[in-house]
Amino acid sequence: KAGVTQTPRYLIKTRGQQVTLSCSPISGHRSVSWYQQTPGQGLQFLFEYFSETQRNKGNFPGRFSGRQFSNSRSEMNVSTLELGDSALYLCASSWTSGRLSSYEQYFGPGTRLTVT
């Protein structure tokens, strides 16, 4: 079974621009979560989507947003980029089906975003 895929793998943007990152979960996984990893702050939860709805949101400004499509693929968007947004953005998927859920999350390879 293929793992979580993320595109693009690397991205360089300038301050003030916006960026969209994409994530395709493991086949059959309907929950997608996004995390930011930086050397200073470590791994931090951004948001979780299930059934095209945001279920949870971390403590990030409104410039960070996301969405999920009917095929469970997800995108996250960062508007008005700041230097501090330079990070590894990780997508994780987990299986859930109605009342049954697994809380184990499997990470994709990440998108390395550099803001100059």
Place this chain on the structure above:
Amino acid sequence: QKEVEQNSGPLSVPEGAIASLNCTYSDRVSQSFFWYRQYSGKSPELIMSIYSNGDKEDGRFTAQLNKASQYVSLLIRDSQPSDSATYLCAVSGDTGRRALTFGSGTRLQVQP
């Protein structure tokens, strides 16, 4: 603020020894506990999950959970140089069981 604490290391053990990694968490209502391994330049890889008090074994790995002491640990038996990586403890609570709070990680070095 919910916190997950880990010793940053490095924890250095000889090949074949038992490596013991520890993690404490502050949120008493935490429900799910995970250990991830992250090699340099790679994404985290799930190696263990544990949800109830006690021990859970999977191959060379044993996860231990003590909710009363708010303590999670990971034991790696017969450590190999390929186990050298950063080990991240992750915890989720009542706000959302997929909203993981991560510790800063413990760097493990297994000496050949």
